[in-house]
Amino acid sequence: MSASDNEIPYPATSYDVAKAAGVAQSTVSRCFQDDSNISPETRERVRRIAAELGYSRNALARSLITRKSNMVGVVATRFTIRNNPELVYTLGDALRSEKRRMLLMVIESDATVGSIIDEALEYPLDGLICCSNMKETDISRFRTRRVPIVFFNRDVKSALTDSIATDHAEAGQRAADLLFEAGHRRIVCIKGPEKAQVSLVRASAFVARLAELGVAHVPTVSTDFSYDQGLTAFTDLVENLPRPDAVFCANDQLALGVMDACRYKLGWRIPEDISVVGFDDIAEAGRLSYQLTTIRQPILEMALKAVELLLSRATNTDVEERNIRMAGRLIVRTSARIQDKECPSL
């Protein structure tokens, strides 16, 4: 028994199947395409033989000739993945139902997106869903290659490049109205990183709206969007302040930290002593221990829409860019008083 007897050096190719079935390689190829002219008998026989040989088509070789990789790149930051794990699942699921694979490229933060550009360009991606900012020079490299991009929750405007995002400004404004109408006047704001566009928009719209309503000063502090900093930054902030009666947090993680600070560090009751409003509606916000009133981002609808926008670019190559903004939805729980203080009977 020689070495060549038991060699299984490489997976079977369409040539191997062709030889075993006594047909041409192109016939084998046709047997695995849905819309090809092939006799039912041949198709069945060849497929059976292929199965016996353990044959699968090589997707890479196919991509080379069809010039379609059937792969969609998804760029996501660590924070996005942690805060919205369902987004990853939903994107993957939506892409698979469109016969696309998900090449997930994770980055530490928006600041490090540059590190994956070259790698993404080496694959003839069908498209890129980018949950990060990107420089125009990098965007144009994809555009040159005809790789469409959809930005997800990032306010990036570029030619032929779509985006979908929550309407953060409207949402921040709504939070301001909510708290003002409930009679709150000593209001503070816990926002995210200075570099995080979404946080800035939410917070500045919130503050601006309050200013319109006559609340001139809204003490504000920046954080890293984490529970821990929500807890500590809030505690520090209120130390030298008249006690606030409401707080808006630019995301739910912060809000949970603020709530725990109130209850376990400051001894304040929620919502009797202070109203807390968050942003996102993550799973934790609905726990009985928190019951956080917050503004939900329609992440899952946005994910589906992102896939739809992306794949429609394959046919509609030159349609003008679409920048879709979806309204957040106020989820009323018990962490904020929503009726006016002056009318407790309501």
Next chain:
Amino acid sequence: MSASDNEIPYPATSYDVAKAAGVAQSTVSRCFQDDSNISPETRERVRRIAAELGYSRNALARSLITRKSNMVGVVATRFTIRNNPELVYTLGDALRSEKRRMLLMVIESDATVGSIIDEALEYPLDGLICCSNMKETDISRFRTRRVPIVFFNRDVKSALTDSIATDHAEAGQRAADLLFEAGHRRIVCIKGPEKAQVSLVRASAFVARLAELGVAHVPTVSTDFSYDQGLTAFTDLVENLPRPDAVFCANDQLALGVMDACRYKLGWRIPEDISVVGFDDIAEAGRLSYQLTTIRQPILEMALKAVELLLSRATNTDVEERNIRMAGRLIVRTSARIQDKECPSL
């Protein structure tokens, strides 16, 4: 101006670069490989011209000839992604530092893993990290193709196939010892789905150990591993039972639901009236509102080890399978009394 003047039909290839640089295509190829014999001047000049043309190598074409896709498949269930988002990030990060891409294939649950087998086989993956069970017949299809698999937190044993998992049995046993030594005797157990191996192992080891210690009956109920069912299943379970003094939950989500059931439905104090122990150490477990005592899975270390195991198979083709079990780590917080009831002075 004819149509051909402004056509940018396809990305530049190495032939285009070669023509522009006045060299052979193979020379261009060499300029983009680190370990090739090429004069520094040529390399620099060609690379510059390539950059001007916006050239990137086509990874698919390269894979075809090198028979290495540099892609690693990661199979993960919706539950895994939701419960352990950091796992996704860590795997992606570890793979990228090994110059590999992550093809993430999401599935609804272990039961639907069959739906991605064919699709995974079509790519000449460098390997597969599988956070799901898999039938032996499917495993062998990958083995035939020389695609190594590492099972992650699944107790799958198969030839040449590595696995890494938390030692769930040891952990369940440890939870039992912990509660028993604290003096608890009326103990209940909230486990996960009947089909979830990890849950069964944790719970049955827990119950078995208590039996050894003389606690014969441990009322147990199955759930879907969710917060909601932790809350409702526990409430239902204890309704017709003498009040338990301790509860072990097969994951943290359940434990949080149980804690909220105790506090907000049953009016029990934690840990004075009942001790609660969870499993996983998800982020929520550490919140001040919960302070859940739990057993941490070393997910991140496991992720790194999984990548290491997988890539080592590329060279060590025929080394015997390695089934690594990592010990969980007890994280003591305040949701469980750990000293004996009889010795409150401790």
Next chain:
DNA sequence: TTGTACGCGTTATCAA
């Protein structure tokens, strides 16, 4: 309906 021949864009081999 099937076979022949070519090309997708790269790396690898061999000769110069």
Next chain:
DNA sequence: TTGATAACGCGTACAA
């Protein structure tokens, strides 16, 4: 050090 040429495995004209 470089160039010519042959793969890699498939899809697709075109001819039969």
